[in-house]
Amino acid sequence: MSRSRLPWALWRAQILAILRLEMKKTFINRRGLWIYFLAFAPVLLYAFHSFVQSKHGRRADLGEDTHIFAAVFQFFFLRLAIFFGCVGIFMNLFRGEVVDKSLHYYFLAPLRREVLVVGKFLSGLLAALVIFGASTVLQFATLYWYFSWNSVQEYLFHAHGVEHLAAYLGVTLLACVGYGSVFLAGGVMFRNPLVPTVVVLLWEAVNGFLPGVLQKISVIFYLKSLCPVGIPEAIALDRGSPLALIAVNPAPASPATAILGLLVLSVVVIALSSVQVRRMQIDYAAD
Amino acid sequence: MNTQEADARIVFDDVSKFYGEVLGVNRVNLSIPAGITSLVGPNGSGKTTLMNLMTGLIRPTRGRMSVLGISPDEPERLFHKVGYCTQFDSFPRGLTGYQFIYSYLRLSGRAHGVADRLACEAIERVNLGEAAHRRIAGYSKGMRQRIKLAQALSHQPSVLVLDEPLNGLDPLIRAETIALFRRLAEEGLNVIISSHVLHEVDAISDQVVLLSNGYVVAEGQIHGVREEIHEQPLQILIRCNKPGDLASQVFHQDCVVEAKIHPDGHSILLKTRDAERFYLLLNRLAQNGINIESVAPADDDVLSVYEYLIGTEEPSK
Numbered sequence: 001m002s003r004s005r006l007p008w009a010l011w012r013a014q015i016l017a018i019l020r021l022e023m024k025k026t027f028i029n030r031r032g033l034w035i036y037f038l039a040f041a042p043v044l045l046y047a048f049h050s051f052v053q054s055k056h057g058r059r060a061d062l063g064e065d066t067h068i069f070a071a072v073f074q075f076f077f078l079r080l081a082i083f084f085g086c087v088g089i090f091m092n093l094f095r096g097e098v099v100d101k102s103l104h105y106y107f108l109a110p111l112r113r114e115v116l117v118v119g120k121f122l123s124g125l126l127a128a129l130v131i132f133g134a135s136t137v138l139q140f141a142t143l144y145w146y147f148s149w150n151s152v153q154e155y156l157f158h159a160h161g162v163e164h165l166a167a168y169l170g171v172t173l174l175a176c177v178g179y180g181s182v183f184l185a186g187g188v189m190f191r192n193p194l195v196p197t198v199v200v201l202l203w204e205a206v207n208g209f210l211p212g213v214l215q216k217i218s219v220i221f222y223l224k225s226l227c228p229v230g231i232p233e234a235i236a237l238d239r240g241s242p243l244a245l246i247a248v249n250p251a252p253a254s255p256a257t258a259i260l261g262l263l264v265l266s267v268v269v270i271a272l273s274s275v276q277v278r279r280m281q282i283d284y285a286a287d
Numbered sequence: 288m289n290t291q292e293a294d295a296r297i298v299f300d301d302v303s304k305f306y307g308e309v310l311g312v313n314r315v316n317l318s319i320p321a322g323i324t325s326l327v328g329p330n331g332s333g334k335t336t337l338m339n340l341m342t343g344l345i346r347p348t349r350g351r352m353s354v355l356g357i358s359p360d361e362p363e364r365l366f367h368k369v370g371y372c373t374q375f376d377s378f379p380r381g382l383t384g385y386q387f388i389y390s391y392l393r394l395s396g397r398a399h400g401v402a403d404r405l406a407c408e409a410i411e412r413v414n415l416g417e418a419a420h421r422r423i424a425g426y427s428k429g430m431r432q433r434i435k436l437a438q439a440l441s442h443q444p445s446v447l448v449l450d451e452p453l454n455g456l457d458p459l460i461r462a463e464t465i466a467l468f469r470r471l472a473e474e475g476l477n478v479i480i481s482s483h484v485l486h487e488v489d490a491i492s493d494q495v496v497l498l499s500n501g502y503v504v505a506e507g508q509i510h511g512v513r514e515e516i517h518e519q520p521l522q523i524l525i526r527c528n529k530p531g532d533l534a535s536q537v538f539h540q541d542c543v544v545e546a547k548i549h550p551d552g553h554s555i556l557l558k559t560r561d562a563e564r565f566y567l568l569l570n571r572l573a574q575n576g577i578n579i580e581s582v583a584p585a586d587d588d589v590l591s592v593y594e595y596l597i598g599t600e601e602p603s604k
Contacts, residue, residue: 010396017393024381101377104344105438108373109394110366282344283306284375 018119302350328498
């Protein structure tokens, strides 16, 4: 079938139908409340920080807070909140349906399973983006809330503040794409979600200690390369120290390479998931 | 079988399915024509496995299948023509009956207006109009069964596969549902039903497939299947004005194995190994003053055939 003859309009309509079906499940789900808590914990932290700072009338230090944001973003938000949030959202896209014994309804529709995988991935991505994107913006707002409007304007428009925010949003998007694809595959290939979660967590954690080639087969390598602000404490350390290896890429990828690398990695993982779903059988008793 | 014939049938070609070391079905060769076909057998005999195989929910360990000429490996083509009401009593969370059917019609690429119309028609067909906008989670077992049935037939398929579709239905709805299956078969649909309620199967089936321990024991129209069971003498119920006289006259004939007066006192039930010879004999006797009101085979129904072939692993009667 030539590319122009592929039924794109049908696939688009089917993906939209999947999104409509999945939205309720991904957003309004008691089992997923912990994801909201994880995502918005830094917002609460910054709100508390701003409240204490303004109450005690301490001198605001934009540079210091920008570094605090960079450290919390890299160490907590990327490596824990988005990581485990994506475990909760994407791992359940197929696994949750197997547990609920409702996956067969998708398999009994006149729908290519590859389209189902893409539709489910996009629905998870939409949910993750809304949750973690909103959190990123709110973190930014609450951290700088106690500064004077003039200082904030100065930072936003004359000290790359807007660019930083855009970069953090971009990194959030790419983190959701990267971890989302990995955990979608994990949910398709493993019965026990703990196994892929622990394996990926360890792989990402030791990424800085691995040889350069292996570092590139990870999500965090590309995300670190794209973070707009470095962590001064880590940069100041000796290159061989554990903190520096975790937080700093000795040979960071260029933004274009990082974005492309992450997207290629995700497309490959989604393609492998599609092959697996194409072969998948419904045997709820065994699951 | 030529391609044109295969395109109108459900074909299993030497199909086996093993779940690890456990046998699902073994060496199944079937060619199922249009009409109502019942899969009959005790629990674990392979009925659901056959249905899951023909709809691609599971894959065969060996062999090939096609449904109206389409392989189950092509769901994007197959499910325009096939609807499957499974035995799983589970639904996507949070949906009403209407949303359930509408959403899956949209999934097949139908526009809003068409999906809405087809969903409403399907819901009306199973008499769930009043409950359509209530959440499925609040439905009774019978209502859940009917909404699954509505979903399976909502896209107007050519093949309807129904796994124990009468489970949980009260007698009135059961009768209505059986009538619906008959109408669908009359409309030219290929309806595959699994059931262990034998008298219902007997009442609705055009043909049966008898399964035991993963093997097809017999298949075809039930009368034909009965005729193939040579080791069991055929039972015939004869209603006449002088059952005692008739019994004494046929008792010594070598084609008659057993003859006894029926408890109603107006009939005799006899067993013969040679039905043709017996019917010739009966013609002669009828000319000798015995007024025969009716002659009917007494054991060419699904229940008897099932008992002869599968024996003690008996499902509900």
